[in-house]
Amino acid sequence: MAVAALAAVFAFILTKGSPTSSESGDGLRLGTGLDAGAAAPSVPVATDDATTNKADRNPQSSKVAPKVAPTTPPPVNTGAESPVFKRGQWIAVLDKYPTDAGMDASQLAKGAAVRLIKAGVPARAMLVNGQYPGVADSSFAPVVNTWVVYLGPGKTAEQMLNLCLAPKTQRAYANPACPTYEPAAAPGG
Known part of the structure; x- marks a missing residue:
């Protein structure tokens, strides 16, 4: 039980930072104890495609599924209007x-x-x-x-x-x- 609680606290700290984070004006967290304030930015970062993503998350996929036009089945061939028959048919x-x-x-x-x-x-x-x-x-x-x-x-x-x-x-x-x-x-x- 204690191990689960510790894992949850570490996960929180790694993803969110400390509950009372102090940020400098450039979006960097200060005083988190990590590499002397070199933490990832906590504010959304604008990307080239005008969407915003957190820097520590996977960006949205830019692939768009190709649009497939609905196809209609070809008409069923019911034969010639006046077919030719041979003797014996x-x-x-x-x-x-x-x-x-x-x-x-x-x-x-x-x-x-x-x-x-x-x-x-x-x-x-x-x-x-x-x-x-x-x-x-x-x-x-x-x-x-x-x-x-x-x-x-x-x-x-x-x-x-x-x-x-x-x-x-x-x-x-x-x-x-x-x-x-x-x-x-x-x-x-």
Whole structure:
């Protein structure tokens, strides 16, 4: 206990000086018993950068952290608006958005594709406007004026169906109906 008290007294004397210090006009303490009055100045000392620091303490760091501009992630690629397919390439359609239904079909389809892509599912969005003979309705008429969210292309209809029904895909975009199409080939041909 006595050792702790002595250490505290010495620490006080070394950092603050004596409780009743007498200073000369130049800021030096006199009569402290240290080197005949050659103690460190007890008043703040002005530095070049207009801040004040005690001479017996570490100066402020002049390093300023570099400012990093916030970055926005690059836009997600949802594919070409009208991609080219070859015979033998298959797609699975997750959803259709008609352009004449009074909604922003482009935004809805691309938004759905982005959600799927961010979930790790290789989805795309395209505008189908009769240019794909293999994308037809139940009466074999070409689908027109419709944004489509699709998976693929793949080598077989079964491959695309399996990708569409995979748990990862269904968690990201639940849709048990996964019609498959060969866009470059007419139905039944």
